[in-house]
Amino acid sequence: xxxxxxxxxxxxxxxxxxxxxxxxxxxxxxxxxxxxxxxxxxxxxxxxxxxxxxxxxxxxxxxxxxxxxxxxxxxxxxxxxxxxxxxxxxxxxxxxxxxxxxxxxxxxxxxxxxxxxxxxxxxxxxxxxxxxxxxxxxxxxxxxxxxxxxxxxxxxxxxxxxxxxxxxxxxxxxxxxxxxxxxxxxxxxxxxxxxxxxxxxxxxxxxxxxxxxxxxxxxxxxxxxxxxxxxxxxxxxxxxxxxxxxxxxxxxxxxxxxxxxxxxxxxxxxxxxxxxxxxxxxxxxxxxxxxxxxxxxxxxxxxxxxxxxxxxxxxxxxxxxxxxxxxxxxx
Numbered sequence: 001x002x003x004x005x006x007x008x009x010x011x012x013x014x015x016x017x018x019x020x021x022x023x024x025x026x027x028x029x030x031x032x033x034x035x036x037x038x039x040x041x042x043x044x045x046x047x048x049x050x051x052x053x054x055x056x057x058x059x060x061x062x063x064x065x066x067x068x069x070x071x072x073x074x075x076x077x078x079x080x081x082x083x084x085x086x087x088x089x090x091x092x093x094x095x096x097x098x099x100x101x102x103x104x105x106x107x108x109x110x111x112x113x114x115x116x117x118x119x120x121x122x123x124x125x126x127x128x129x130x131x132x133x134x135x136x137x138x139x140x141x142x143x144x145x146x147x148x149x150x151x152x153x154x155x156x157x158x159x160x161x162x163x164x165x166x167x168x169x170x171x172x173x174x175x176x177x178x179x180x181x182x183x184x185x186x187x188x189x190x191x192x193x194x195x196x197x198x199x200x201x202x203x204x205x206x207x208x209x210x211x212x213x214x215x216x217x218x219x220x221x222x223x224x225x226x227x228x229x230x231x232x233x234x235x236x237x238x239x240x241x242x243x244x245x246x247x248x249x250x251x252x253x254x255x256x257x258x259x260x261x262x263x264x265x266x267x268x269x270x271x272x273x274x275x276x277x278x279x280x281x282x283x284x285x286x287x288x289x290x291x292x293x294x295x296x297x298x299x300x301x302x303x304x305x306x307x308x309x310x311x312x313x314x315x316x317x318x319x320x321x322x323x324x325x326x327x328x329x330x331x
Contacts (some may be wrong), residue, residue: 004028004092008060008074011041015084017062021074027059030089041076041092043085045312062088098137108140109146112330121158133170148181151207165219169207175235177214180205184218184241184259200227212237212253221259246283 009023031040033049036058043062044053051279052063053070060074062084068075070325078084097160098119102108106120120126120138127146132138136150139158145149148162151170156162160174163181174180186197201220206229211217215233218225218241225241230248238256239245245257247266255269258277263269267281270289275281279293284300287293310318 004094006091008076011088012076015076015087017084018065018077019074020068021060025059025074027092029092030085031058033058033061038274041085041088043081045082045085052225096161097104115152127164129164139176156203163203163219165202166205167202168205169209169229171207172205172209172211175213175215176196177212179214180211181217181219184221184240186241186259197221201242203227206230206247215239218243218259228265240277252289 005028007023008019008021008025008027011017012019012023015103026039027041028039031037031042033042033044033052033056036042036056038059039059040058041058041060041062042058044050044067050067053067054072056073058073058077061071062076062078063071064079064081065077068077100117100119102120103122105122106124106126108120108126109128112126114131114132115134115136117134118132118136121140123140124138124142126138126144129147130144131149133150133152133243135153135227137155137322138144139156139160141159142156143161145164147164149167151168151172153170154168154172156174160176161179161235166181171172181203183199186199187194188197197208199219199221201222202224203217203219204224205227209227210232212233212235214235215237217227217239218244221241222277222297223242225239226244228245228247231245232250234251234253236254237251240257240259242260243257244262246267248265249263249267249269251269254272257263257275260277261275261279263281264283264285266284268286270291271289272290273287273293280296282298282300285297286302288302288306293305297303
């Protein structure tokens with residue numbers, strides 16, 4: 001990452017924030033409230049960190065109007081400090097642009113269709129019929145099988161495997177170890193044995209999608225697996241075949257989505273959530289971490305199914321009470 005340097009006055013004007021402090025002060029990097037020093041900018045969005053505000057040595061802090069009253073340094077005031085921080089951090093810590101070209105150790109088919117501004121890193125493999133649009137970055141060790149298509153300015157960071165029946169849109173980021181478009185879990189029972197069901201669908205990924213490290217997205221069994229525009233997937237997520245994930249939905253790590261489930265737009269899914277197959281989840285649904293989703297959710301709202309951790313002795317009593325209730329109900 002390369003750092004820029006900006007005055008507080010420039011940041012306030014660019015992002016439409018109110019500034020309390022010297023507009024000529026300059027910042028070059030971000031920091032936590034307690035880890036900050038001169039030349040850094042921090043933020044306060046979670047009230048549990050408010051007690052750290054008085055001790056900060058940051059040049060400036062991004063926070064709300066209410067919190068700014070206790071800020072001992074320059075304040076950039078915004079009703080959504082975390083969003084403002086994200087935008088400023090992206091400007092201060094920009095990724096260094098890659099130099100277009102093909103590394104000598106990469107294996108690239110003569111039949112691949114590459115824009116002039118493509119970058120292909122060491123030991124990458126690009127097979128025949130692959131299409132890479134302007135500004136695509138293919139990092140070290142990536143494998144793109146015959147027929148895959150990658151949209152402009154998408155970045156495959158390292159060791160990403162993309163099957164041939166995959167279409168990835170523009171400005172996407174795919175983190176190391178992601179596996180996209182290979183067979184899902186499809187087997188038919190045959191008198192105690194299993195017969196593999198061919199997986200013949202594709203994967204279609206929209207624009208501005210981010211896919212975390214070691215996340216797997218299965219190809220469709222017959223129809224396509226679809227990840228719509230703006231979806232954000234954390235690390236180590238399993239997306240089964242024929243799943244559809246709607247626009248701007250965000251899913252945290254270690255979630256598993258069984259085949260043919262449709263998740264709506266703008267949903268927020270916590271970590272380690274498990275979805276049974278063939279479900280429909282409405283738009284604007286939030287599901288808390290470690291929940292088990294075994295039935296469709298038809299209305300927007302917040303849903304939970306896991307119990308918070310208790311002391312073992314209390315947990316055992318709770319389980320015993322549940323068993324007693326079940327016996328009473330069944331006589």
